[in-house]
Amino acid sequence: MxxxxxxxxxxxxxxxxxxxxxxxxITKRHxxxxxxxxELIFNAANLNLxxxxxxxxxxxxxxLFSLFVILVAAAEAAVALAIVxxxxxxxxxxxxxxxxxxxx
Amino acid sequence: xxxxxxxxxAVLSGxxxxxxxxxxxxxxxxxxxxxxxxxxxxxxxxxxxxxTQLMVYVGGVLVLILFGIMLSSRVxxxxxxxxxxxxxxxITISMLTLIGLSYTIWKVGFSSLPxxxxxxxxxxxxxxxxxxxxxxxxxxxxxxxFEIASLLLLIALIGxxxxxxxxxxx
Numbered sequence: 694m695x696x697x698x699x700x701x702x703x704x705x706x707x708x709x710x711x712x713x714x715x716x717x718x719i720t721k722r723h724x725x726x727x728x729x730x731x732e733l734i735f736n737a738a739n740l741n742l743x744x745x746x747x748x749x750x751x752x753x754x755x756x757l758f759s760l761f762v763i764l765v766a767a768a769e770a771a772v773a774l775a776i777v778x779x780x781x782x783x784x785x786x787x788x789x790x791x792x793x794x795x796x797x
Numbered sequence: 798x799x800x801x802x803x804x805x806x807a808v809l810s811g812x813x814x815x816x817x818x819x820x821x822x823x824x825x826x827x828x829x830x831x832x833x834x835x836x837x838x839x840x841x842x843x844x845x846x847x848x849t850q851l852m853v854y855v856g857g858v859l860v861l862i863l864f865g866i867m868l869s870s871r872v873x874x875x876x877x878x879x880x881x882x883x884x885x886x887x888i889t890i891s892m893l894t895l896i897g898l899s900y901t902i903w904k905v906g907f908s909s910l911p912x913x914x915x916x917x918x919x920x921x922x923x924x925x926x927x928x929x930x931x932x933x934x935x936x937x938x939x940x941x942x943f944e945i946a947s948l949l950l951l952i953a954l955i956g957x958x959x960x961x962x963x964x965x966x967x
Contacts, residue, residue, distance in 0.1 A: 698800045698840065699908060700907050701907060701908060702800070702804070704902045704907065705902060706804045708894075708902065709811075710807065710830070711894070712894050712895040712898075713811040713812060715890065716888065720815070720883055721881065722879060722881070725862060725865045726879050728862065729824070732831075732854070732858060733811060733814075736830070740838075743843045747841050747843075749916065752934075756927065757934055757939055759843075760846060760849060761942060761946060764853070765949065766858065767853050767854075767858055768953035772957050772960070775956075778868055778961055779960055781868070787869040787870060
C-alpha cells in the first residue's frame with residue numbers, strides 16, 4: 694500500500710511551479726522562453742486537476758479535464774511557435790522589447 | 798518519499814530554467830521539469846495522463862520549442878542568450894503570488910473538506926489502470942468536447958502551416 698501523499702503538498706508544489714512560470718513570463722525577453730513559462734503554468738494547473746481527481750474515483754473529471762488542457766496546450770504551442778518564426782523572419786529578432794519598440 | 802524527490806527535481810530544474818540565460822539550457826531544464834511532473838502523475842494514480850504528458854509534452858511540445866530556439870536565434874551568437882528585464886518587479890510579484898497561494902492552501906485545509914474525506918481513494922489503488930475508464934468516459938459523457946478537440950487540432954494544424962509558410966516564394 695502506497696502511503697498517501699498529502700493533498701496540501703501537491704498543491705504547494707503546483708503553486709511553486711506556477712510562480713516559476715510567472716517569473717519566466719515577466720522577466721524573460723526572448724519569445725520562446727516566455728512560451729516555456731506558459732507551458733510551466735499549464736503544468737501547474739494540470740497538477741492541481743490530477744491531485745483533486747484522486748478524490749473523485751468514480752467520475753475522474755479532473756483527469757479528463759487535464760487531458761483536454763494538454764491538448765489545448767499542444768495546439769497553442771504549435772501556433773505560437775509558427776508566429777514566433779514569422780516574427781523572427783520579419784524583424785530579424787525574437788526579443789520582445791525590440792519588436793515593440795520597432796513597431797511603435 | 799519518491800514524491801518529494803520528484804518535486805524537488807521539478808522545482809530545482811524549473812528554477813534553473815529561470816536563472817540560466819542560455820536558451821538551450823532552459824529548454825533542457827524544462828525537459829527535466831516535465832519528466833518529473835509526469836512521474837508525479839504516476840504517483841497520483843493517473844497513468845494515462847502521465848503517458849500523455851510524456852508523448853505530447855516531451856515528445857512534441859519540447860521538440861517544437863527546441864526547433865523554435867534553433868530557428869529563431871543563431872547559435873554561437875549573443876542571440877542564443879536571453880536578456881532579463883523587470884527583474885525586481887518580477888521577483889516581487891512572483892514572491893507575493895507564492896506567499897499568497899501558500900498561505901491560502903495552509904489556511905483552507907483542503908484535506909478536511911467533507912467530499913475529500915468521504916472519497917474512497919482505495920478504488921483507484923485497486924484497479925490496474927485508468928485507461929479503460931477514461932476510454933469509456935471519453936465515448937459517453939465527454940464525447941462532445943472530444944470531437945471539438947479534434948476540430949481544434951485540425952484548425953491549429955492548418956493555421957500553423959499557413960502562418961509558417963513563406964508567402965513571397967509561393
